[in-house]
Amino acid sequence: xxxxxxxxxxxxxxxxxxxxxxxxxxxxxxxxxxxxxxxxxxxxxxxxxxxxxxxxxxxxxxxxxxxxxxxxxxxxxxxxxxxxxxxxxxxxxxxxxxxxxxxxxxxxxxxxxxxxxxxxxxxxxxxxxxxxxxxxxxxxxxxxxxxxxxxxxxxxxxxxxxxxxxxxxxxxxxxxxxxxxxxxxxxxxxxxxxxxxxxxxxxxxxxxxxxxxxxxx
Amino acid sequence: xxxxxxxxxxxxxxxxxxxxxxxxxxxxxxxxxxxxxxxxxxxxxxxxxxxxxxxxxxxxxxxxxxxxxxxxxxxxxxxxxxxxxxxxxxxxxxxxxxxxxxxxxxxxxxxxxxxxxxxxxxxxxxxxxxxxxxxxxxxxxxxxxxxxxxxxxxxxxxxxxxxxxxxxxxxxxxxxxxxxxxxxxxxxxxxxxxxxxxxxxxxxxxxxxxxxxxxxx
Numbered sequence: 001x002x003x004x005x006x007x008x009x010x011x012x013x014x015x016x017x018x019x020x021x022x023x024x025x026x027x028x029x030x031x032x033x034x035x036x037x038x039x040x041x042x043x044x045x046x047x048x049x050x051x052x053x054x055x056x057x058x059x060x061x062x063x064x065x066x067x068x069x070x071x072x073x074x075x076x077x078x079x080x081x082x083x084x085x086x087x088x089x090x091x092x093x094x095x096x097x098x099x100x101x102x103x104x105x106x107x108x109x110x111x112x113x114x115x116x117x118x119x120x121x122x123x124x125x126x127x128x129x130x131x132x133x134x135x136x137x138x139x140x141x142x143x144x145x146x147x148x149x150x151x152x153x154x155x156x157x158x159x160x161x162x163x164x165x166x167x168x169x170x171x172x173x174x175x176x177x178x179x180x181x182x183x184x185x186x187x188x189x190x191x192x193x194x195x196x197x198x199x200x201x202x203x204x205x206x207x208x209x210x211x212x213x214x215x216x217x
Numbered sequence: 218x219x220x221x222x223x224x225x226x227x228x229x230x231x232x233x234x235x236x237x238x239x240x241x242x243x244x245x246x247x248x249x250x251x252x253x254x255x256x257x258x259x260x261x262x263x264x265x266x267x268x269x270x271x272x273x274x275x276x277x278x279x280x281x282x283x284x285x286x287x288x289x290x291x292x293x294x295x296x297x298x299x300x301x302x303x304x305x306x307x308x309x310x311x312x313x314x315x316x317x318x319x320x321x322x323x324x325x326x327x328x329x330x331x332x333x334x335x336x337x338x339x340x341x342x343x344x345x346x347x348x349x350x351x352x353x354x355x356x357x358x359x360x361x362x363x364x365x366x367x368x369x370x371x372x373x374x375x376x377x378x379x380x381x382x383x384x385x386x387x388x389x390x391x392x393x394x395x396x397x398x399x400x401x402x403x404x405x406x407x408x409x410x411x412x413x414x415x416x417x418x419x420x421x422x423x424x425x426x427x428x429x430x431x432x433x434x
Contacts, residue, residue, distance in 0.1 A: 039256035041265035048258035085267035
């Protein structure tokens with residue numbers, strides 16, 4: 001059993017296949033920084049709900065972005081514990097048997113009570129979100145108006161109670177399976193941007209900005 | 218407000234931006250069929266936990282795959298309600314303002330009490346999962362042994378209470394913003410397979426099978 005670290009708890013100790021647990025905070029941050037969306041779990045009347053939310057890490061907090069009017073955001077503001085999970089799929093692991101086949105992935109789970117941001121903190125959090133989701137755009141975008149700022153909510157989840165589980169590398173087949181005359185390996189999976197599609201209502205002659213072209217990966 | 222369908226409930230009625238709600242079951246099925254992983258929410262002692270699980274749709278059920286030994290699987294077997302959410306990110310929507318910027322996505326949420334499968338039902342569900350996660354592989358893979366079958370658990374979540382929310386198309390900027398001399402549009406996002414990586418322990422001369430090459434998309 002992996003021992004909890006200072007910022008782990010019994011609730012976030014990885015019990016199943018503990019050698020896949022990662023306790024390096026840099027790995028947590030790298031996973032969150034690679035994600036555009038977190039799956040956020042809330043509880044209402046005993047029923048869990050899991051909803052996707054745009055996210056960005058700001059130092060020791062995970063920022064979650066939504067509309068002031070949303071049921072989800074009102075729940076996030078209720079003082080109840082939530083869970084935000086980010087999973088990056090890195091590949092399908094094709095073992096000699098279906099039983100040993102698996103996925104390569106990196107998954108981060110953050111537990112906690114979100115704090116709703118306001119005033120200067122909210123304005124700064126929205127900048128962090130915009131810079132993460134649309135890098136380079138903020139200097140060019142039409143600035144946010146006061147009524148828009150009021151219609152936007154940002155929740156901050158502290159990165160204090162978290163766990164990371166990850167798998168990488170080739171299949172873990174038992175030795176007797178490795179001699180089978182059978183291909184095995186990993187088929188890598190990656191998410192990437194394709195060619196930008198210009199809004200048909202753009203005035204003619206407006207090119208795709210360099211900062212948008214740089215998102216391709 | 219969108220009215221619930223027969224297989225919707227008040228709990229799955231999309232309240233926020235209801236025009237993004239989708240009630241066509243074919244769309245639900247297409248989203249689930251495009252996913253390798255669902256984010257599954259459970260509740261333990263009032264705390265929600267969201268964990269990624271390999272998934273596949275089998276007709277009117279969502280199959281969730283895990284290890285018999287896992288804490289998650291024991292929870293899924295507890296008769297408590299869960300939520301399984303699949304989100305496909307289709308693009309970043311770059312509006313003239315950060316406020317109107319958004320994501321294109323398709324997200325399906327299924328609520329219910331999972332049923333643990335056994336015997337013939339479990340064996341058949343594992344075939345469906347294998348055919349979904351690694352199409353073509355089953356005819357070639359080393360068959361599953363009895364002890365492996367016992368170590369594997371499949372939960373089935375009925376597709377009775379669900380909702381789908383989706384956004385597509387160009388940014389929704391107000392007319393006065395469209396005249397700004399500013400690029401706007403969508404940067405499509407897609408997940409794809411890369412070149413297969415052969416396990417170094419494969420005997421020489423074993424080529425990547427055609428069915429694996431066909432996964433590239």
